[in-house]
Amino acid sequence: MRSRGFRSIVYIQTRSKIYRSMDRARILEDILNPSSIAFFGANNDLMKMGTTQMVNMQLAGYTGKILPIHPRLDTVQGLKAYKSILDIPDDELPDIFFIVLPSKIVPRVLDECGSRGVTKGVVVSAGFREMGATQLKQELMDVVNKHGIAFLGPNCFGFFNNHIKVDSQAELSSINTTWLSAYNPKRGGVSIASQSGTYMSHIFMAGRDFNMKFSKTISLGNEATIDIVDALKYLGEDDHTRVIGLYIEEIKRPEEFVAVARKISTKKPIIAMYVGGTNAGGRAISSHTGSMAGSDEIFNGVAKQVGILRAYTMEDWLVYCHSLDRCPLPKGRKVAILTNAGGPGATMADLAERMELEVPVFSEKLQARLKKGLVPTAQVANVVDLTFELDIAKFYSKLPKDILKSGEIDGLLVYGIFGTSFFHHLESMREDLDFPIDDMEAMMFPLLKRYATYPRKYGIPIIASHLLGPDDNAAAYLQDLGFPVFKTPNQAVKAFWALAEYNRMKKARSN
Amino acid sequence: MRSRGFRSIVYIQTRSKIYRSMDRARILEDILNPSSIAFFGANNDLMKMGTTQMVNMQLAGYTGKILPIHPRLDTVQGLKAYKSILDIPDDELPDIFFIVLPSKIVPRVLDECGSRGVTKGVVVSAGFREMGATQLKQELMDVVNKHGIAFLGPNCFGFFNNHIKVDSQAELSSINTTWLSAYNPKRGGVSIASQSGTYMSHIFMAGRDFNMKFSKTISLGNEATIDIVDALKYLGEDDHTRVIGLYIEEIKRPEEFVAVARKISTKKPIIAMYVGGTNAGGRAISSHTGSMAGSDEIFNGVAKQVGILRAYTMEDWLVYCHSLDRCPLPKGRKVAILTNAGGPGATMADLAERMELEVPVFSEKLQARLKKGLVPTAQVANVVDLTFELDIAKFYSKLPKDILKSGEIDGLLVYGIFGTSFFHHLESMREDLDFPIDDMEAMMFPLLKRYATYPRKYGIPIIASHLLGPDDNAAAYLQDLGFPVFKTPNQAVKAFWALAEYNRMKKARSN
Structure with missing residues (x-):
């Protein structure tokens, strides 16, 4: 050449x-x-x-x-x-x-x-x-x-x-x-x-x-x-x-x-x-x-x-x-994957391993803690797959906190954001539809606001992805707060790779 | 593993x-x-x-x-x-x-x-x-x-x-x-x-x-x-x-x-x-x-x-x-790259070569034909870079036709679509701005309509990319016509790679 x-x-x-x-x-x-x-x-x-x-x-x-x-x-x-x-x-x-x-x-x-x-x-x-x-x-x-x-x-x-x-x-x-x-x-x-x-x-x-x-x-x-x-x-x-x-x-x-x-x-x-x-x-x-x-x-x-x-x-x-720009640096290459949908979770795990990141199996102790309150179809070994659970308090508070506190991983990758845009959309198509959107949003936005503080609080990066991008109002809100929400699962994995890779180079040079 | x-x-x-x-x-x-x-x-x-x-x-x-x-x-x-x-x-x-x-x-x-x-x-x-x-x-x-x-x-x-x-x-x-x-x-x-x-x-x-x-x-x-x-x-x-x-x-x-x-x-x-x-x-x-x-x-x-x-x-x-789905199959792996901006053109050429596609230098004859009527800063050796030329008749008619007819390439990758969305946007910001948008659109849409027929007419795929995606009205119009306009230059290159690769496999199996 x-x-x-x-x-x-x-x-x-x-x-x-x-x-x-x-x-x-x-x-x-x-x-x-x-x-x-x-x-x-x-x-x-x-x-x-x-x-x-x-x-x-x-x-x-x-x-x-x-x-x-x-x-x-x-x-x-x-x-x-x-x-x-x-x-x-x-x-x-x-x-x-x-x-x-x-x-x-x-x-x-x-x-x-x-x-x-x-x-x-x-x-x-x-x-x-x-x-x-x-x-x-x-x-x-x-x-x-x-x-x-x-x-x-x-x-x-x-x-x-x-x-x-x-x-x-x-x-x-x-x-x-x-x-x-x-x-x-x-x-x-x-x-x-x-x-x-x-x-x-x-x-x-x-x-x-x-x-x-x-x-x-x-x-x-x-x-x-x-x-x-x-x-x-x-x-x-x-x-x-x-x-x-x-x-x-x-x-x-x-x-x-x-x-x-x-x-x-x-x-x-x-x-x-x-x-x-x-x-x-x-x-x-x-x-x-x-x-x-x-x-x-x-x-x-x-x-x-x-x-x-x-x-x-x-x-x-x-x-x-x-x-x-958006994330604290991870200590190593171990990621947890949290998703409400199996396919994207499997896709992220697959790509993470191809990029030489680690997706470790969680300890029995952590698995038991995560399992509490989840539907029986849920997976918790890492990938954590909620299988259509729609409880946003679990998704944005209990589960990430359990994972971040465990000491078992260096980063958290997330697929699936639960905004109310979809319900707004259905409402706009038919007048007689009645959703408790106000209630949902009264709960959602404060949860998201706290969620966005976790990466700095725990010193562990969280990177999300949502195929709607900012067309989903929860994703848009997180993005406004400076929290990284990419569009594709592959972007989330690559984003973590960049953090891990920069950290590795930085460490190697300061030794 | x-x-x-x-x-x-x-x-x-x-x-x-x-x-x-x-x-x-x-x-x-x-x-x-x-x-x-x-x-x-x-x-x-x-x-x-x-x-x-x-x-x-x-x-x-x-x-x-x-x-x-x-x-x-x-x-x-x-x-x-x-x-x-x-x-x-x-x-x-x-x-x-x-x-x-x-x-x-x-x-x-x-x-x-x-x-x-x-x-x-x-x-x-x-x-x-x-x-x-x-x-x-x-x-x-x-x-x-x-x-x-x-x-x-x-x-x-x-x-x-x-x-x-x-x-x-x-x-x-x-x-x-x-x-x-x-x-x-x-x-x-x-x-x-x-x-x-x-x-x-x-x-x-x-x-x-x-x-x-x-x-x-x-x-x-x-x-x-x-x-x-x-x-x-x-x-x-x-x-x-x-x-x-x-x-x-x-x-x-x-x-x-x-x-x-x-x-x-x-x-x-x-x-x-x-x-x-x-x-x-x-x-x-x-x-x-x-x-x-x-x-x-x-x-x-x-x-x-x-x-x-x-x-x-x-x-x-x-x-x-x-x-x-959208393109005719190319005969081989040779691509032309047509752009109105140097960086994205260079990026596409670089990635194309990394993906084992060819970006051949055009013949003197073709270069001379392309050069006619272009600004002196334009490049024509392939990458063809118009350097901010805004003449859409060249971009959507003369240049692609010259390239497609030459017999020197198997596919055409394009960066830069010239919609009028941008001017509409400026207009919406200040009332006293006056653009000949109607004239531009009267010329643009018929040109685009003909342009979208070239791939089938010449039997050569054309794949475009525009970072605004369907937010650009020319890109949206082409997409509606079934013409492939991707968002990033890398997607356009990968899209052509898929055509070439499928064609190669198909040929190999029918031999």
Whole structure:
């Protein structure tokens, strides 16, 4: 298999003259927390990408100031526009620039920004590196060097920050410069740095099924002045970030990457999806030739060495990040499986064993305790299968507590949530149906609220799955509380695997 | 690894006295197409499972007759009730019985059914085999033998039939006896036989993301008189069934299973999820001990021998079934990847190569043709990456046609659908936004309609993915037309893998 290697390109060498790595991490902090933004490339035509991005920023909760720059228009999307950044008064100069313009005018605009002292921002525009436009690239880097400019991109989608403090008095708010900010996620501890801009915009949709919660996402683009090592370092130091996800196509500074990752990975999990290692994956990334062989194996070696967990699909990547954000770490690989339905329980047990997790048979003592009050068809040896028992007090209180207190397992996987959505649905179909829904909910929500505290209380992760996802109101409620409820039984098993695997690597490295 | 084997139990030996296998497949046809049903175990308390099941049948489109049987009530859920099946007039005798009663009274009720000549149906009730109730089991089988009774179960969830003809004049309608018929899927060619009842009720939820279409599902339960071999045989002969999914915990008649599967698999794909092979999976299924070793390997051997495709997670299982139902078979393993976003394209290429599919570099000629009219940043070597080109005529017409006509590939994987949902969403957030949505949709829907015909026209499968799933209106429209649009890029790759793999097995066996 012919494969691509890790390459260095001109950009990074040039850049290193300007900022040390420490500085670039601090600059990222500034870029992600602007109190005002000069926006280049929006107008009043909503079919233009720049316009849509600016409207998105306006609509999606950014509480800072946007200063549109347009050579002809007086107002852009209802905001006063300036002809050029040169026209903005000194006391209104923005913290960052955000540029969505044809590539050939970007160097001039950046020069103007630099001349006003606005030296940080984002360049969305593409067409510098991937088109082999060497002259334009040189112009860009000359301006960068002249003013000491640093930016995300070019050819990126910007960033998302769910923990932005626009000024020192303000409450935390959020900003999403990527394209689909209609799907802004809730606040959580997952942050992502990505060499794919699309993913930074689209993963929020993919994460909706389990109400995935984010802190920051950073689209790196072609990394002219800030690269994935800088982003990793920044996220490693960021207080709001508990888990770091990386989407990697190539690593330009492998030594620095290894050094930074090694330091972070004992404190925060790093989950990487690396797609540059196969022939086809590598070719998809770039049309460059003469690549190094074997980089998939090299990356695996690096990952093992520095304690990075690797994911091979986008879905696994998000599932791992979410569970590591939401759950306490397990001490080992022993799981209990609690279900109200045999098939999904058997499926989880089967997959758990295939993934080298353990599903131990419970002690006689624990089995006897669990058995109390269950219907005679119930199984309690582990898998614990309630066989259509609908007593939610057992499912959300007695049984999990018995299991968590036993000391016999390191994690609890659950299938089957009992929301009342189904009854609401039947009611909506026929008027004369009469369910005690209010009574059920009066009991259900307080139980769920307590249930969601068990993982921290007992120091043992609980991971649930429900095929309806957030369409079930009990599942949605748990997800809102930050409790992990995935959609498929396989996701729950993989989520626990990620916890156990990270824990194993962390232990191995601290010995 | 200690594992469970394929076992024979008392039931099947007893049963084989009564019906030959051919008869049982015909009996299944009768059970799944009742024009009237005697329902035992519903009352007017909606918190009882039987009641909910009957109400579901009433609400979810069954056009036949339901005759509730209740010892005391005159009406059940608005229908005239009978005290016993013995009270039903001869000319109103139902085609099948459906029993959700405590297990200990089931033999008596079955005896009464048998005495009226109602000898087919479903027994939902549990507690015969899994509780070791040998005396009750014997009573049950005595009644079965006495009257020549055949039924699904015990301990099952019944069935779903999306192609039921209640009488010879009627239009096709549907019946769902399982618990969650609120989520009835559309009519399609996938039929499933399952030893887990829950899955038969829950997979419809899991399939909603890609609008999975079904013909029939059969919950087999404990297989007292009808087993998975009978169901397989029936589905193999059923005209509406194009793909057969099996959820297997154990196979009681392995020789018959092999013979039947071998015959069907060259005509229809069989996709099996088998969870009885691991220690933990096997234990989850039953508390029996003294199991045979190595059955996971045995099952793999059987699967290879007879041409069954195996899935290891519920998600893969459904993805494989759906794509085999929706797509023409590819001639080989060469895929083109068409995307409007680099990251997902690279991800698909990477996973495709890991799954031993080929992502060939296109010929110079094809590359030149594709390149015409694309933005300069676009990639055309395969992956074809449009890099934010929003011209839907290119995406849904010119480019796919160029690729499909080239003769260079066997399948086309697509990421990125361009619906107008996003613009509708923005509009709903701010009144003064003005999009040419009507114009876009006037162009979009006819294009999509033609696009959906390409796979059959060119004899080459196209499989799309979109992270919004049916929340994108273009994706939803394609799904309605029966075109496969999965949610994640990994699902699209796996879906094509299933097509290629089934085709390979089929070819190998017909040589």
